[in-house]
Amino acid sequence: MPELPEVETVVRTLAPVVRGRTIVEARFLSPLAAGGRPEELAEALRGRRIVEVRRRGKFIVFELDHGVMTVHLRMTGKLLTTAAESAYARAVFQLDDGEVVFDDVRQFGRVEWAEALPENVARLGPEPLSVSLAEFSAGLKARPRAVKPLLLDQSFVAGLGNIYVDECLHRAGIHPLARASRIGRKKVEALHASMREVLGEAIAAGGSSISDYADAQGRAGWFQRFHRVYGREGEACMHCGGAIQRIVVGQRGTHFCPRCQKR
DNA sequence: ATCTATTCCTGGCTGC
DNA sequence: TGCAGCCAGGAATAGA
Numbered sequence: 001m002p003e004l005p006e007v008e009t010v011v012r013t014l015a016p017v018v019r020g021r022t023i024v025e026a027r028f029l030s031p032l033a034a035g036g037r038p039e040e041l042a043e044a045l046r047g048r049r050i051v052e053v054r055r056r057g058k059f060i061v062f063e064l065d066h067g068v069m070t071v072h073l074r075m076t077g078k079l080l081t082t083a084a085e086s087a088y089a090r091a092v093f094q095l096d097d098g099e100v101v102f103d104d105v106r107q108f109g110r111v112e113w114a115e116a117l118p119e120n121v122a123r124l125g126p127e128p129l130s131v132s133l134a135e136f137s138a139g140l141k142a143r144p145r146a147v148k149p150l151l152l153d154q155s156f157v158a159g160l161g162n163i164y165v166d167e168c169l170h171r172a173g174i175h176p177l178a179r180a181s182r183i184g185r186k187k188v189e190a191l192h193a194s195m196r197e198v199l200g201e202a203i204a205a206g207g208s209s210i211s212d213y214a215d216a217q218g219r220a221g222w223f224q225r226f227h228r229v230y231g232r233e234g235e236a237c238m239h240c241g242g243a244i245q246r247i248v249v250g251q252r253g254t255h256f257c258p259r260c261q262k263r
Numbered sequence: 264a265t266c267t268a269t270t271c272c273t274g275g276c277t278g279c
Numbered sequence: 280t281g282c283a284g285c286c287a288g289g290a291a292t293a294g295a
Contacts, residue, residue, distance in 0.1 A: 001288065032272085058289080074289055075272085088273095106272045108289070120290085145265060154290080162288070211274090211287085251268080252288070 002073040004128065004159030005202035006213050006221065007058050010079055013216035014060075014100070015053040017081050021095040022049045023064075032107045033090035044113040045069060045093070057124045057158030061117070070112045070121055076212040077102065077109030085218030105212060124158035128195040131157060137188050140180040147183065148176035149250040160195070163208055163230045166255045168194045170229045175261045176247075176254050201226065229255040 002010070026045040028038035035041075049065040060079065062069040071079060080086050080101045091102040091111055102111060112118060126135065136157075143150055150156050151165045160168070169176055171194035174187050183191070207213060207221030210231070214220055224231075228238050233246035233255060242259040 003289095072289080075287075076274090104272095105274065106288090108272065143264085149266090152289085250266085253286095 001075050001161060001163065001210065002077065002207070002213055003058060003161035003164050004055075005164070005199055005205075005223065006207035007055050007060060007073065007159070008203050009207045009215045009221060010073070011053055011055045011060055013219075014079055014081065017098065017216065018050050018053060018062075018095065018100060020050065021097055022047065023093050024096055025094040027092045027094070028090070028111075029092065030090040030104075030107060033102055033104065033109065033111055035110055035112060041111065041113055050095075055159075056121055057127070057154055058161065059121050059124075061121065067113055067115050068117050070114075070118060071102065072110050073104070074106075074108035074110070076105040078104065078212070078214050078218075079216055080214070080218055081216045082218055085214065100216075124154055125156045126158065128157045128159055129199055131192075133189065133192045136192050137185075140183060140188055140191075143180040144182075145180060146177045146249065147174060147180045148252075148254060150180050152250070152252070157195075159199075162252050162254075163210070163227070164198055164202065166230045167198045167228060170256060170261060171198060173260050173262075175263045176249050176256055177263065229257060231255065 023045050026042045028034045031038045050062055051065055052063040054061050060071040080103055083101050086101045086103040088103050088105045089101050090104045093100040139156060148165055151160050172187055172190040174183060174191060202208060202223040205221055205223035208223040209220035210224055229244050232244045235244050237244055237257040237260060240259045242257055244255055245258050247254050
C-alpha cells in the first residue's frame with residue numbers, strides 16, 4: 001500500500017519521463033478510476049501539457065498548463081510508464097511521447113482534475129519530513145486522542161499510513177494507544193526524529209513492497225526487509241527480543257512491542 | 264472533538 | 280480439488 005515513501009518513489013521515477021509532455025488522450029478503461037465521470041475527465045485532460053509532477057501527502061499532483069490532475073493510489077494503484085508491467089490497467093494516458101498506465105487491482109485509486117488544487121489536497125496537514133518540532137509538538141499537545149489514529153489523520157500530518165505509523169511509534173518507544181497530549185517531551189522529540197529516519201530510509205530503499213506496490217518502472221521496493229514491527233506478529237522485537245504483538249486500533253491492524261512501547 | 268461503524272473492491276488466503 | 284467466506288485497508292461519511 002503506497003504511503004509517503006512509495007508515492008515519493010513513484011514521483012521521482014515518473015517526473016523525469018512525463019515532465020513537459022502533452023496528454024494526447026486519456027482513456028478510462030474503468031469508470032471508477034475517474035470517479036464515475038470518465039468522459040468529463042478525458043475531455044478536461046485532452047491536450048493538456050504536464051508542467052510539473054510532485055507529491056503532497058499521498059497524492060501525486062500533476063500541474064498542468066490548465067488545471068491540476070491529482071492521482072491517489074490508495075491500496076493497489078500504480079502509475080506505470082511501461083504498459084508491459086500492467087496487469088489491471090484502469091486508465092491510459094497517451095502522451096505525445098510515451099504513455100502512462102494507471103493500474104489498480106482493487107480499484108480504490110482515483111484520478112481527478114480541477115481548475116485549481118482540490119480541497120482534499122489543500123486541507124492536508126504538514127509534511128512529516130519538513131514539519132518543525134515546535135509545530136508537531138504543539139499539535140500533539142492539543143489533541144487528547146490516541147496517537148496512532150492521530151498520525152493516520154491526513155489533516156494532522158500528510159503521508160503516513162498504517163505501515164509507517166507502526167514503524168515510527170516503535171522506533172520512538174510510544175504505545176499506539178498513548179494519548180497524544182500526554183506524551184513526554186523526550187518521546188515527542190523521538191517521534192519527530194523517527195518520522196524523518198523511517199521515511200528517509202524507506203525512500204532510499206524505494207519504498208516497501210508488501211503486495212502490489214511498484215514504482216513507475218514496475219520495480220518493487222525493499223524497505224519491507226527492514227520493518228521492525230509491521231507484519232511481524234509473534235516474531236522477536238529487534239530491540240528487546242520480546243514478541244511483537246498485533247492489536248486492532250481504529251479498525252487497523254496495529255503492530256507493536258509491548259516491552260518497548262509501554263502504555 | 265473524538266469515537267465507531269460502514270462503504271468501496273478484489274486477489275489471496277483459510278478452512279471445510 | 281473446489282468453493283464459500285473472510286481479510287487487507289485509505290478516505291469519506293454517518294451517527295453517537
